[in-house]
Amino acid sequence: MTPAATPARVDSRAKFTVRGWCFLTAAVLSLAAATWLGRKDVLALSLFLGMVPLMSALAMWLLKPRVLLKRSVDPPLVTLGDAAQVALQVRRRSAFGTRGRTPGSTTADRAAVDVHERVDPLLGRDQDFSVPVSGAPVGYTVRPRRRGIHELGPATVRVDDPFGVVTELLDVAERTSLHVAPDPEELTEHGASLARESGNDPARRAQPQPGPDNVTTREYRHGDPMRRVHWAASAKHGELMVRQEDPRSTRKAVVILDTVEQHWPGERVWAGVLPSTHEFEWAVTAAASVVEHLTRRETVVHALDDRGRPLPRGNSGAAELRDTAVGDTAATEVVHGLSQVALAPRPEPGTASDPLTVRLDREGLVHPVLLLTGTLSPDAARRYVQATAGSASCSVVMVVAAPLVRPESADVFESAGWSVVLASRWTDVDAAWLAVTGGGSLMAPPPPEPGAPQLSMDDVMGRTRSRTTA
Template identity: 55%
Template sequence: MSRVRRGAEEGRTGERTTGERRAEELDAAGERAERPVDSRARFTGRGWAFLAAGALSLLAATWLGRKDVLALALFLGGTPLFAALSLYVVRPRVLLKRTVDPALVTAGDPATVRLRVRHRARRGREVHGAVAVRETVPAALGGDRELEVGADGTPAGYTVRPLARGLWPLGPATVQVADPFGLATELLDASERGVLHVAPAAVPLPEISPDRLREAGAEPSRTGRPAPGPDNVTTREYRHGDPMRRVHWAASARHGQLMVRQEDPRSVRRLSLVLDLDERSWPGERVWAGVLPSTAALEWAVGLTAAVLDHLARRETLVHALDGFGRALPRGGEDDDGAARAVTAVTDEGAEDVRHGLARVRPVPAPRGASLAERVDRERLVHPVLLVSGDLGAGAAERVLAATERAGAGSAVLVIEDGSPPAGAAVLEAAGWTVVLAAPGTDPEDAWAGLGARGPAAAPRRPAAGAGSGSAPAGGPRAADGPGAPDRPGGPGRAADGPQGTGTAPGAGR
């Protein structure tokens, strides 16, 4: 029977989230397998010194025939044995609580992990003194940590700086307890893990001319004719949680309190952002996003999705964020199967929450009963669509077109690793969509700028032997139809120069 009361993260109640259950099931990116802790009591250096002194005293008592030396030998030798026996009889219990500040972390930002230990004896009496804790931490976060944690509730902490998004396991922790005299120790396995949710970083995207976006089919639609401007902007009192960028300083000065801008609902722009999570669209070598299986192409696509969400939310655009199965993208800190899965609309206040939810996405097989067409029809998503996918097949492209046939316009960013356009690219282009091909090493700014080009764009292709200037290295695409390029014959949504009816993405070669 375990001698440890398994501690949970502070403030966490109820059932564990899907991410935490997954963290226990998967192999944490090839990390070493956990080994059971040997919880037998062991003597410390001081305990071995007592035993050695007792043995020498016993020899001296035998040689000298002195009973007082014999009593000293029995005391020195019996004290460590009694200490080890006391650890078995008392059965110490350890309550370990782990907190992460901030709870939702962005890739590249530091986070502080704090451990609190409550050490109690069998009858509930609190045991004072520090305990040694060895925390299991993935190598990508700096490796295991050894801490001295005060048993009186004083926390000890360490800092991690995750460089990639995903779910990163923290723990289990091994706690070393000792008797009051420090003669014997025992290892206790506090095997409850924590999970560090790391959201993808949202890189800044360049501004694109609205005219170019509209021609390329990526201009978010509006719910009414009026455009945002001084004539349809109202103000209201500042509420807790309102972004500071919406503060209307002139109105605040007139009213003597903070006022925020509130756009007329008739001028709200809308866009449907679809992130394809079908495992068939993401072949290639597996990489790990913490404990989540992924690919390099999907990691790039998730980063682009986060950047687009952040970019559009800052520009008063209502984004309907879905996956390729018609499910709403998860929200940060909530279970994947919770009520948030029924919500697709993302405002500027909720964009960060959805971006943190992207920490949990991974390639999955098509779930039963999930349909993008049903979701689009149920919520009447007739707005322009931006699809982010990988090796999109022709059949999958046909399903996307059927589901979004009532949308105003369509654009797609397809992430490719081998340099050849997927079969779905030609299907989308034939339907008038703007298609941008990007490699995992492409800058997201270049792919976004490609949506503003008059013609479709393709990302870098690996140069073949003897290739001329028409091929670009894998590090970045060449500029073909940039925002300032002249019109191409054929109009928007039609193929530009290049093989397979595609050109190269703009903005590379910096």
């Protein structure tokens, strides 16, 4: 799929409608009849029929009809799979646009214009409406099928003269953005340790373990998943309450999402207007799932990208943030902020220190590390190994695109003591999360084509091992 191409500018010249051409044809025929019969009354009729469309076109050209279109999205940020309501309002800025009259309405309420609304295919189909120019809203529903930043618009407004013989198309170039956050998946409790147990792990200082005694509740906030609702507390307080673990815990972890474009060589797709791949979308969902899972279990997560920048929160970009720590109360903001994450070219090498290493050293982040990356080069793998040299334990989930071949960088991570998990975009996120503690290969095969034989995991792994050996 390619991003929505910039639509060609609409030809806004006034044109005759079918009714207008009928008027002109009738005028020509009446003029011929008047000449043939010598009837002045028929000549007057031909002049009237010809002047109506011509004068309407002249008036349309002189007065330049304009309308003001306003589009609003409620809510402006949704979770993948949820619906959003889009409302269109049109205000008239000229004397035209009086189609669509209804009995008993005022002059301001009777006028209407036809609006063609362009919609991102990942949100739904293009919409066509007859919108009253009185400002009364006309709405439709969109349900996104991929996270990212999606655009609604531009719109084309068709304005007619009062007689309906001349029409003009007005191009309303304004666009409205809808942010779509990934939908975190429920992860198994068994993987909460993030990595293999290490006796010298500074993140495992004495702290209370997750349990009913150190779980508190707070009021429900927009965006909180319904599975966190504490129904007993909600019944007691008379309003929705959600579970929130006691923040006294000192357990910490580091989650790094690799956004380097060259590390995700799969088929290019678009998350709205953001460049992405299917493998990167899997990694974004996994990052959202891990952050939410750990923060709900008394763990402070330092969520970073490959350059050591904090992952964006809500509608703010990473450049506006300084603190990388994410607790339970900020986890939802990070999940929402992942709607803005996109692939970016690898930065040009410079003489300055590696920004990821600087960030980890400056904040003393020696806690367990989970890296979500794609098919990167051995040199890029060594960069991550050097940057996290002081961490207690490290794990990496490598989302490999087809063909399912073990990359050489996996050996670099394993030789440095990392737990390596190889996954594909068809791998279950929870299965990859469980494998983080011990490593392994979970490269699930693609779904079979209709009528094709089912490809088993043994076949996939057998082919992968044979290619690796070769």
